[in-house]
Amino acid sequence: MSSTSKQVDALVERGYEHGFVTDIETDVIPPGLDEDVIRFISQRKQEPEWVLEYRLKAFRHWLGMTPPVWSSVHYPQIDFQAISYFAAPTKKPVLESLDQVDPELLRTYEKLGIPLEEQKALSGVAVDAVFDSVSVATTFRKNLADAGVIFCSISEAAREHPELLREYLGSVVPHTDNFYAALNAAVFTDGTFVYIPRGVRCPMELSTYFRINAQNTGQFERTLIVAEEGSHVSYLEGCTAPQRDENQLHAAVVELVAMQDAQIKYSTVQNWYPGDAQGKGGIYNFVTKRGDCRGARSKISWTQVETGSAITWKYPSCLLRGDDSVGEFYSVAVTKGHQQADTGTKMIHLGRNTRSTIVSKGISAGDGQQAYRGLVRMAQRAENARNHTQCDSLLIGDRCAAHTFPYIEVKNPTAKVEHEATTSKIGDDQLFYCRSRGLSEEDAVSLIVNGFCKEIFNELPMEFAVEAQKLLAISLEGAVG
Amino acid sequence: MSSDTQTQHDVQEILRLGQQRMARVMPDTDWQSATRKRGTAGVATMARPDRKQEAWRYTPLGFLDQAEFQPIVEGPFDALQLSDIDDLMLTDPPRIRLVFVNGYLASGLCAMAKSADGVTLSSLAGGLGEVPAMLRQQLDAIAEHNHVFAALNSALMSDGALIHLAAGVHLDGPIEILHVSVGLEQPGICHPRHLIVLEDGARAEVIERYCGLGDGAYFTNALIEVSLGSDSELLHQRMQEESPHAQHLSDLQVHLGARSLYRLTLAALGGAWSRNDVRVTFGGEGATAELDGLMLARDRQFNDVHLDVRHEVPHCTSRETFKGILDGSGRVVFDGHIVVARDAQKTDAVLSNRNLMLARSAEVDTKPQLEIYADDVKCSHGTTVGELDPDMLFYLRSRGIPADQAKQMLCQGFAQEVFDTMASQALRARAGQLLASRLLTSTPEQGER
Numbered sequence: 064m065s066s067t068s069k070q071v072d073a074l075v076e077r078g079y080e081h082g083f084v085t086d087i088e089t090d091v092i093p094p095g096l097d098e099d100v101i102r103f104i105s106q107r108k109q110e111p112e113w114v115l116e117y118r119l120k121a122f123r124h125w126l127g128m129t130p131p132v133w134s135s136v137h138y139p140q141i142d143f144q145a146i147s148y149f150a151a152p153t154k155k156p157v158l159e160s161l162d163q164v165d166p167e168l169l170r171t172y173e174k175l176g177i178p179l180e181e182q183k184a185l186s187g188v189a190v191d192a193v194f195d196s197v198s199v200a201t202t203f204r205k206n207l208a209d210a211g212v213i214f215c216s217i218s219e220a221a222r223e224h225p226e227l228l229r230e231y232l233g234s235v236v237p238h239t240d241n242f243y244a245a246l247n248a249a250v251f252t253d254g255t256f257v258y259i260p261r262g263v264r265c266p267m268e269l270s271t272y273f274r275i276n277a278q279n280t281g282q283f284e285r286t287l288i289v290a291e292e293g294s295h296v297s298y299l300e301g302c303t304a305p306q307r308d309e310n311q312l313h314a315a316v317v318e319l320v321a322m323q324d325a326q327i328k329y330s331t332v333q334n335w336y337p338g339d340a341q342g343k344g345g346i347y348n349f350v351t352k353r354g355d356c357r358g359a360r361s362k363i364s365w366t367q368v369e370t371g372s373a374i375t376w377k378y379p380s381c382l383l384r385g386d387d388s389v390g391e392f393y394s395v396a397v398t399k400g401h402q403q404a405d406t407g408t409k410m411i412h413l414g415r416n417t418r419s420t421i422v423s424k425g426i427s428a429g430d431g432q433q434a435y436r437g438l439v440r441m442a443q444r445a446e447n448a449r450n451h452t453q454c455d456s457l458l459i460g461d462r463c464a465a466h467t468f469p470y471i472e473v474k475n476p477t478a479k480v481e482h483e484a485t486t487s488k489i490g491d492d493q494l495f496y497c498r499s500r501g502l503s504e505e506d507a508v509s510l511i512v513n514g515f516c517k518e519i520f521n522e523l524p525m526e527f528a529v530e531a532q533k534l535l536a537i538s539l540e541g542a543v544g
Numbered sequence: 545m546s547s548d549t550q551t552q553h554d555v556q557e558i559l560r561l562g563q564q565r566m567a568r569v570m571p572d573t574d575w576q577s578a579t580r581k582r583g584t585a586g587v588a589t590m591a592r593p594d595r596k597q598e599a600w601r602y603t604p605l606g607f608l609d610q611a612e613f614q615p616i617v618e619g620p621f622d623a624l625q626l627s628d629i630d631d632l633m634l635t636d637p638p639r640i641r642l643v644f645v646n647g648y649l650a651s652g653l654c655a656m657a658k659s660a661d662g663v664t665l666s667s668l669a670g671g672l673g674e675v676p677a678m679l680r681q682q683l684d685a686i687a688e689h690n691h692v693f694a695a696l697n698s699a700l701m702s703d704g705a706l707i708h709l710a711a712g713v714h715l716d717g718p719i720e721i722l723h724v725s726v727g728l729e730q731p732g733i734c735h736p737r738h739l740i741v742l743e744d745g746a747r748a749e750v751i752e753r754y755c756g757l758g759d760g761a762y763f764t765n766a767l768i769e770v771s772l773g774s775d776s777e778l779l780h781q782r783m784q785e786e787s788p789h790a791q792h793l794s795d796l797q798v799h800l801g802a803r804s805l806y807r808l809t810l811a812a813l814g815g816a817w818s819r820n821d822v823r824v825t826f827g828g829e830g831a832t833a834e835l836d837g838l839m840l841a842r843d844r845q846f847n848d849v850h851l852d853v854r855h856e857v858p859h860c861t862s863r864e865t866f867k868g869i870l871d872g873s874g875r876v877v878f879d880g881h882i883v884v885a886r887d888a889q890k891t892d893a894v895l896s897n898r899n900l901m902l903a904r905s906a907e908v909d910t911k912p913q914l915e916i917y918a919d920d921v922k923c924s925h926g927t928t929v930g931e932l933d934p935d936m937l938f939y940l941r942s943r944g945i946p947a948d949q950a951k952q953m954l955c956q957g958f959a960q961e962v963f964d965t966m967a968s969q970a971l972r973a974r975a976g977q978l979l980a981s982r983l984l985t986s987t988p989e990q991g992e993r
Contacts, residue, residue: 133598441929443904458919461887467914473929474872476901482912482927489917 076541094147098122101249104149108218108252111225117226121238128242134405135466136374137435138347141312148250148283182527203267210266212296213258217285220256227258229288235318235355243314244351247283251316254285259294259325270299270522283316290325292358297328299524313372315350323358323385328366330523332531335371345373345402356388358416364391365408366522368531370538373402378436380409383417383448390419393522395531397538398431398463407437407468411444412478421452424516425440427463428539434466441478448475454484459508459517459539465496509536554608555692558733559587561702562615573785575671579684579698587691593691598692602909603848607791607817612731613702613763616646626653629724632755634970635935638720640665645724646701646762653724662710664745665719668737669703679706682741686769686799690852696778697767701737708862709746711773717750718779725790727760736766740780744773744801749967750780754794756787756814766794772804774828779967780808785978786815788845795821799861802828809965810837811975812847812980819848826860826888833874837866838962838975840982841874841906848877855884855891858918860894867962868899869955870906871983878910880925886917895925900932900958902951952983 092103101122105115130141207214213224220228238248243340290296313335319327329352338345348371354363365379375398381390392408410419412458419439427433435454456465467484497507513520513532520528563584592608593600624645635773642665643650647672656665666675668683683706689695705721723736744746754764764786766789772778786792792815800806812818824833833853841847853862876899884891899908912925932954940950959979966972 124972313647327693456914456916458916458921461889461919463919464917465914466916466927467912469912469927471908471910471927471929473899473908473910474548474906476904476906476931478929480927480929483924484912484914486916487922 076143077286085298092147095144096122096146096148096250100148104250107149108221110218113225113229114221117238118249121245121251124239125242125245128245130242134376134436135432136376136403136405138374141347143246146312149252157297158273167490176506202496206266206387210263211260212263212265213256214269215249215256217254217256217287220287223342224258225255227289228287231287231318231320233318235320235333236316236351237351241351243349244316247285247314247316247351250340251283253283254287254315256286256296257288257296257309257405259290259296261291262293263291264294265296268297268299282313284313286317288318288327288329289320290327291320292322293324294322295326297330297524299330299332299527301332301334311344312347315352317352317379319354319363320361321354321356321358321361321363321388324360325358326362326364327354328364329354329379330527331365331367331369332523332527332534333367333369333371333375334534337371337400338373340400347369347374348372348376349374350377352377353382354390355382356385356390356417358388359385359414360387361385362389362391364393366393366519366524367395367406368519368523368534369396369404369406370534375402375404375406376410378407380411381419382411382413384413385417386414388414389417389418391522392419392421392423394423395426395516395517395519395535396424396433397426397428397535398433399428399429399538403432405434409410409438410440410450412439412441412448412450415444415446416448417445418449419451421450421454422518423454424519425454425458425465426457426512426539427456427465428513429463430460431463433464434468435484436468438472439480440472441473441475441480443474445475446477448478450478452482454482455513455515456486457482458486458488503509505540508539512539548748554612555587555592555696556826558613558615558706559696559699560582562733565615566586566700567843567951568773575675575680576668576683576701579701582684583689583695583698583700585691586689587699590689590692596728599879600791601849602879603819604638604817604846606983607710611731611761616702616728616732616734624653624724624726626651628973629653629757631909632722632724632753632757634720634751634968634974636970638718638751640717641720641722642667642705643722643724644703644705644736646726647736647764649703650724660713660715662713663705664708666706666708667703668701668706671703675706676708679708679739679741682708682771683739683769686771686797686825687767687822689795690795690823693765693793694767697737697765697795700735701767702735703740704737706739707748707750708741709743709748709776711743712745714746714747718751718781720751720753720924723754723764724757724761725755725762725786726757727762727787727789727864731761732764733763733765736764738766738768740768740770740778742772742776742778745775746773747777748779750778751968751971752780752782752783754783754786754792756790759787759789762787763791764793766798768794770796770798770806772798772800772806773799775788775803776801777805778807780806781966781968781971782808782810783971783975784810784812784814784818784820788814788816790815792818794819796823798822798824800824800826800828800833802829803829803830806834807834807965808836809962810835811963812837812849813840813975813978815845815847817846819850821850821852823852823854824862825854826856826862829857829859831860833860833862834965835862835864835866836965837879838959838979839866839868839876840979841868841876842871843874844872845874846877849990850879851881851895853882855882855888855893856891857885858887858891860888860891862894864893864895865962866897867958868897868908869902869959869979869983870899870908871902873903873905875907876909878908878912880912881915882913882923882925884913884918884921884923888918891918891921891923893921893923897925897927898958899929900955901929902955904934928934953981955983956980
């Protein structure tokens with residue numbers, strides 16, 4: 064993407080913030096969760112009755128559940144009654160110029176190569192009115208509408224496309240799925256709905272940059288993407304720039320539905336606040352992501368670059384129901400400082416000739432803790448199904464940890480499953496080679512690490528890939544030596 | 545969330561019945577009482593494992609509800625003649641052989657060639673005379689009660705081989721520990737407990753076998769402790785060829801001293817339900833463990849291997865190669881857990897698990913795991929599941945070899961890599977024959993491709 068269009072993206076987002084924050088500022092409710100809070104949320108969102116019913120059903124189910132404890136991440140118990148479930152995000156003061164912005168933040172932007180205008184947008188500096196973001200947003204919206212693509216907030220979808228939402232909401236991740244999914248189903252306040260009609264190739268990469276209600280990181284975000292027969296969509300979530308957020312717990316749910324011959328590509332770059340040097344105050348990112356390949360020859364591909372958050376705990380999964388359907392998972396996770404990540408995927412092969420590929424790269428530095436946890440299940444009907452899994456961990460520093468917990472369950476002899484995992488540190492000989500050619504230690508590490516992650520970056524949309532590489536280099540700054 | 549009181553009851557019941565009968569038959573030997581007490585306390589506090597427990601996630605324990613296992617307290621099988629167990633003998637029988645029948649030493653069946661000085665052989669129940677102090681002290685020194693059955697073993701241990709090699713002693717030829725189980729009217733449960741201690745620089749070869757005579761139902765709950773001193777070397781070959789209706793659970797716990805070498809070959813071929821837990825702890829730098837295993841599961845057989853390799857100290861090497869062959873409605877579970885502790889730098893660990901599925905209704909659940917807390921390590925694991933290569937089958941058939949035989953040849957070849965790690969030629973031959981005969985007798989399924 065050219066820098067101009069990046070500026071545009073940033074402005075689109077920026078512009079929306081203006082109109083939105085004032086609107087909901089009055090809607091703050093005190094911490095606590097009961098049925099009244101849920102009714103309040105539903106009412107403020109002007110949702111139809113059935114959405115409220117759905118929320119209440121999820122809430123009642125959630126009450127009977129206990130938080131899961133099986134992962135290898137550690138955190139103090141969360142008091143769910145201490146969270147405000149409908150609070151407007153704190154409005155950032157508008158600054159006069161970049162001089163007022165934290166120089167540390169600016170340096171990071173610089174390194175990421177974020178253009179000046181975008182820097183302003185991200186750090187909350189007033190931008191020139193010349194860039195009329197609203198009109199840009201409208202243009203995009205028109206393009207999408209011409210193609211028949213629905214791209215709106217989930218609340219909007221509840222009002223304007225209730226029949227679609229009703230059919231698909233909770234159909235991939237039911238409200239009974241897990242503790243945090245149940246919580247999300249009860250209180251989700253934000254999120255995106257995407258519907259690609261039959262045979263349509265979405266004319267642009269859909270990104271939360273462009274999103275019409277650009278409140279970027281909802282605490283209980285709910286994303287639903289439905290790709291009808293033969294359609295194609297690529298969705299980008301997140302941002303390479305450091306994101307600060309007042310909410311510590313993020314429990315999002317993402318549901319993808321791919322019909323026959325449809326393809327969904329879902330890319331995530333996550334760089335939320337990881338906490339201070341002691342790991343205090345960082346974001347807990349507990350997300351349920353699942354894609355359902357319902358039709359034959361459908362394809363769902365997850366790509367993620369996870370560098371932020373104090374705790375990342377998620378397993379973007381694929382349910383391969385259609386014959387010849389394809390699931391992919393490409394992941395780079397970086398943990399440093401006191402960050403923890405427990406991530407991986409589930410590939411459930413139900414249909415014949417289904418194929419899945421898992422490539423997971425973990426980089427652990429400092430006191431970072433990291434686990435790959437994955438499941439590959441070949442059901443009895445999964446004739447000729449195929450899976451290849453590769454999990455590599457790179458260790459930097461003697462206090463970090465990297466774990467691999469793959470589960471493989473095979474009930475069909477014609478299915479082929481291969482799993483390989485390696486764990487090692489950066490080779491001294493590799494480092495020496497780079498250093499002998501005049502690279503600084505940091506550049507050498509960056510080069511080696513980027514090579515280690517290349518397979519994943521190749522899967523990212525181009526402009527993201529460039530930023531992700533830089534992001535990785537920054538993340539690992541000071542980790543070596 | 546564990547099983548309700550009723551299911552918990554069966555393990556308690558086994559303990560209660562066992563203790564009752566033991567009190568009557570066996571004089572309480574003082575030196576064992578601490579172990580038994582620890583076991584009893586363990587059983588009281590530990591719930592019966594269920595699917596909610598990670599280590600038992602894939603291990604079904606339904607058989608515990610279906611049979612009331614009676615304690616076997618005495619060996620009424622002195623009547624058993626050598627000729628009765630002729631079929632179980634290796635072609636080249638080791639000169640030292642300890643035979644246990646239903647968990648108790650049958651001295652009439654043992655062979656006790658004069659061994660080198662510094663080799664001490666004893667039996668837990670005293671069948672080979674007073675147990676020397678050095679062995680008494682070592683009993684229960686490294687055993688961990690990782691599950692209720694290990695505690696049950698400590699509480700009710702029946703008999704077992706106690707082997708001690710003094711520093712620097714090299715044993716010539718293998719020691720064979722042969723278990724023979726005879727089905728009783730009521731399915732019985734026995735708790736063999738073995739201890740192998742090699743002092744610094746000692747070297748030994750041990751063959752450990754579990755066989756069934758006839759096809760009775762019984763439950764073997766064994767626990768084996770192995771302690772290797774610095775620079776010692778143990779070749780440990782274990783073969784499980786229990787009767788087709790037997791349940792076999794064995795918990796092998798190994799502690800390695802500096803620069804020691806431990807080589808284990810495990811062939812788990814028999815039983816209706818079989819689980820082998822192997823825990824290897826590296827206690828001294830520079831030690832090496834080579835673990836190889838073959839699991840066969842056919843016709844509703846369940847075969848489970850759980851490895852727990854703990855690299856606690858730097859500069860140790862471990863190699864794990866485990867293979868599964870599945871036929872009929874067999875089920876194989878493999879869990880290979882490698883932990884590298886903080887500061888266990890220069891650890892080198894490679895684990896591989898390969899599974900061959902021959903039939904539609906078979907199932908493999910495999911879970912290789914790496915848990916790493918140090919950075920300067922080389923660790924990897926690999927797993928594959930697949931069927932026989934159709935090209936290979938075609939090649940053999942095109943040379944006039946019938947399909948069944950071709951299949952068997954390919955399986956044999958697949959297993960050979962594991963069998964080849966057995967030092968004993970006779971055992972290797974027996975493993976090969978057993979595998980061949982079992983593969984042949986498994987019924988080919990209809991509609992097989």
